[in-house]
Amino acid sequence: MEEKLIKIAVLVSGGGTNLGALIGAQRDGVIKHGRISLVVSSSPKAYALQRAYEAGIPAAIVKKSDYKEEGAFEGALIGVLERAGIELVVLAGFMCILGESFTKRYENRIINVHPSLIPSFCGKGFYGLKVHEAALSYGVKVTGATVHFVNEIPDGGKIIMQKSVKVREGDTPETLQKRVMEQAEWKILPRATEKVCAAMLKEKRQGEKGHERIRNKTDKLPS
């Protein structure tokens, strides 16, 4: 049964609280059609690596500054993911923008969590605390988080799930970030991951049945 589950890699750069939420969701059976098989960090200092270690999940480090060109960095990432047989890539606080050589290779198989209600406060330059600073300075009364598919446009892929969070009087970027994580990100990222895994597994099974049908028909052909 285990080998049938979708193999997930979680890409991280920092604290990894979203990775923590995914690990918890797997333990609690919220994620049941996929298995977190690998964690890849863009930084050797990321606390997310400790979380992976404690959960017994293999981890790798692929540092962007180790590569002269973006293509080489993405090639190294793809190599690590392919060697582990990864089918779904989950970006959980991964602070590198991925170019077309990566997004095309994993088309419809990369999802990302972003700490705002896309299309607000997203795209190049909007990451981490900067998103909440921008939301507060604009004066929005409602913000939230979005999980979406990743394509070549930063934060531009199809939306899978969103959850809103009210802004409170006196919120700072830090208090808002914490509430958006607790009330939105940590909830919708595991649910969206499960939703995508279930759909991928269904497609995989149908594909296998299709191959089987073709094989059966071929077997019956006169030689």
Ligand code: GAR
């Ligand atoms: C999260 O808020 C995530 O949505 C955000 O960085 C934080 C990472 O926290 N990601 C982005 O801004 C990407 N555009 P974590 O490492 O504790 O999960």
